[in-house]
Amino acid sequence: MKQSLTHMLRGYLKIRMTGFMPERFMNLCLNHTIEIWDLHYEKETRSWIFYADQSDYRRVRPFVKKCGVHLELIRKAGLPFFLNRNRKRKLYMMGILSFVMILYLMTQFLWDITLEGNCHFSDDTLKSFLNDQQICYGMRKKKIDCDALEEQIRETFPEILWVSARVSGTRLLIHIKENTVYQRIPEYDESPCDLVSAVDGTITHMIIRQGKSQVTNGESVVKGQLLVSGRVPITDDSDAIVEEKEVKADADIIARTEKRILLPIPRRVQERIDTGQIRNGLAVETGNLRFVFMPPLTEQDEWRQVRERRQLSLFGNFYLPVWITRISAAQYQAYERTMTANEQKALLEKLMIELQEKFRQKGVVIIQNNVKILDRKMDQAAEFHFILEEPAAKAQKLTESKEIKQPDECN
Amino acid sequence: MLEQVKQMAVDSGKLPKDLILGEALLYLTGSTEAVIENYRSILVFTDELLKIQTKTMRIEILGRSLGIEYYNQDQMKIIGQIQEIKFCR
Numbered sequence: 001m002k003q004s005l006t007h008m009l010r011g012y013l014k015i016r017m018t019g020f021m022p023e024r025f026m027n028l029c030l031n032h033t034i035e036i037w038d039l040h041y042e043k044e045t046r047s048w049i050f051y052a053d054q055s056d057y058r059r060v061r062p063f064v065k066k067c068g069v070h071l072e073l074i075r076k077a078g079l080p081f082f083l084n085r086n087r088k089r090k091l092y093m094m095g096i097l098s099f100v101m102i103l104y105l106m107t108q109f110l111w112d113i114t115l116e117g118n119c120h121f122s123d124d125t126l127k128s129f130l131n132d133q134q135i136c137y138g139m140r141k142k143k144i145d146c147d148a149l150e151e152q153i154r155e156t157f158p159e160i161l162w163v164s165a166r167v168s169g170t171r172l173l174i175h176i177k178e179n180t181v182y183q184r185i186p187e188y189d190e191s192p193c194d195l196v197s198a199v200d201g202t203i204t205h206m207i208i209r210q211g212k213s214q215v216t217n218g219e220s221v222v223k224g225q226l227l228v229s230g231r232v233p234i235t236d237d238s239d240a241i242v243e244e245k246e247v248k249a250d251a252d253i254i255a256r257t258e259k260r261i262l263l264p265i266p267r268r269v270q271e272r273i274d275t276g277q278i279r280n281g282l283a284v285e286t287g288n289l290r291f292v293f294m295p296p297l298t299e300q301d302e303w304r305q306v307r308e309r310r311q312l313s314l315f316g317n318f319y320l321p322v323w324i325t326r327i328s329a330a331q332y333q334a335y336e337r338t339m340t341a342n343e344q345k346a347l348l349e350k351l352m353i354e355l356q357e358k359f360r361q362k363g364v365v366i367i368q369n370n371v372k373i374l375d376r377k378m379d380q381a382a383e384f385h386f387i388l389e390e391p392a393a394k395a396q397k398l399t400e401s402k403e404i405k406q407p408d409e410c411n
Numbered sequence: 412m413l414e415q416v417k418q419m420a421v422d423s424g425k426l427p428k429d430l431i432l433g434e435a436l437l438y439l440t441g442s443t444e445a446v447i448e449n450y451r452s453i454l455v456f457t458d459e460l461l462k463i464q465t466k467t468m469r470i471e472i473l474g475r476s477l478g479i480e481y482y483n484q485d486q487m488k489i490i491g492q493i494q495e496i497k498f499c500r
Contacts, residue, residue: 027452030482040478041458048456 011054011078018047019069028063054080103314110139110172112311112319117176121157126174129156138321141167149174169317192246195228195393197221201257204389211249221392227253230398246398255392256367261384263351265344265373268336272304275331279303283325294327303329344373348382355384364390435465437496445472445489445496453482461489471497 017025029036039050052060054076064071086092113130115123130136133152135144146165153163153174162177195211202220206213211228215221228249233241281294297303305327312322339347348371359366368387373380414432421431428434429449436448447463447470454469455462456479461472477491 023453023456026456026482030452030484033484035481035483037481038478039456039482040476041456043458 007051007053008078011076011080012051013054013057013073014049014051014075014077015057016042016045016047016049016072016074017069018045018072019067021067022048022069025060025063025067025069028067029060032059032063034059049074054078106320107170107318108141109170109321110135110141110144110167111137111170111321112317113137113172113174115174115176118178120159120178121176126153126176129153135172141170144172170319171317173317190248192230192398193248193395194226194230194398195249195251195253196396197223197225197227197253197255197392198394199223199255199257199390199392201255201392203227203253203392204256205252205254207252209250209252210247211251213251221255227251227393249395251393253391253393254389257388257390257392259386259388261355261386262374263382263384265339265347265380265382267339267380269339269343270334270336272302272332272334275301275333277331279329279331281327281329283307283327285323285325286321292327294329297329301331302334303331305329348373351382352384355386359386359388359390362390364388433466435468435470437470439493442474442493443490445493446486447489448486450487458491463487467500469499471495471499473497 019025026036026039034052034056036050036052039048041048060071063069083093113127113135115126118126130149133149135149144165144167146167149165150163153165153176154160159179160176161179164175166173200222203215203217206215206217208228211230212232214226214229221227228251230247230249231244232247234243234245236242279295279297281292283290283292283294285291306329307325307327309323309325311319312324313319352369352371356366356369366386366388369385371382371384374383417431420426421428429436433449435450438446438448440446447465449465450470451464451466453461454464456477458477459473459475461477461479463470463472472489472493473495475492475494477489477493480488480490482488
């Protein structure tokens, strides 16, 4: 590849050789380091065809007489010959020259930012940070100070352990390594509080670590009812309260609850059938300009469009501010039909699985579940009925303290 | 005498023959490509026969539509349908 490019730039010749001692000519070229390639014998003309650099053609002249061969130029190719051929076509040359100039100018700006290795910080967060640092698409590459940028990223996001920024072609490549271990131990709120019920249900399980229990196992509770008090009374020998100590109530309380969820179920579904008519097109975008090359889609018909957008790149990391969108449109006809019993069953199963997964994520245990379909006037609805065991306690500020009756002093 | 010493050194020391004795190296890729190293000159070249002189022998490559993709001081790449290779001392 590299060699053929060099040949193109230098200019090369296709030569036909006839004569008495062609092998001697080849050996002389070899000994004088004259490059010859694609050498082959042509039976019909009893000649040898080969390629050589135009600069080497003058060097082989002395060998021609020595070997008794005759050289005939068949073709001249490469950049010098192309320029020479087209020297009078001024506009053509100007067009090529301006294309090269525009291409060169384009490569002086940043046209793509690639982030790799970020997991905790999203691309949007980091790109908005880069925007704040005046690093954006279309800026000059020279203005980017990669070392300073790395330092700024590390300072702003302490969770990022290591960052590498480099400009390659027209692309800014940022590699990030995040810290997956907690840097700070989370601080727990130790202020005194009560635990109240977050649900309506029956207590099935209780472990009190701190505080005074206000309910017992098997007791029914309502939402907001005090479960564990953060005021622990201190009594004397006669069981009289002498003091109340305020603590942060801490307990695991599980309550059995009942939950009914009503979800609408459509009676009819929309079906789409492809007519088989497909139209493909291309859209080219640069700046605010957009050119679409596609046969028009009829408005009375319905079309499903798939668009695939990608940025144009010359090679490797040389991206240009041009986006090409490949559009593929398929015509379809939509109609509505009644949902079959099997489809309804599948839909209910799907909804049930989704709800069960939601409960499991919250740490809720499902004891019993069932579903029934309710026929309403306008539509249908599925009623999901669950019996669950779920954490019931939630923290709440301490309730106002009652006045402690001081025991009568005995004389 | 020197050649015998070299031969002994190669045999006893298991040294590469191409470096010490200047033996030709021939690499084949299927029957369509061959690369020869340590050659001296081209003796005959047609589309059916390519005769190459090396330091110790002549190599004859017979085939159809033979051609030389490139050749330089180090190696030569031959393309075409290779049917036979002969080594003549």
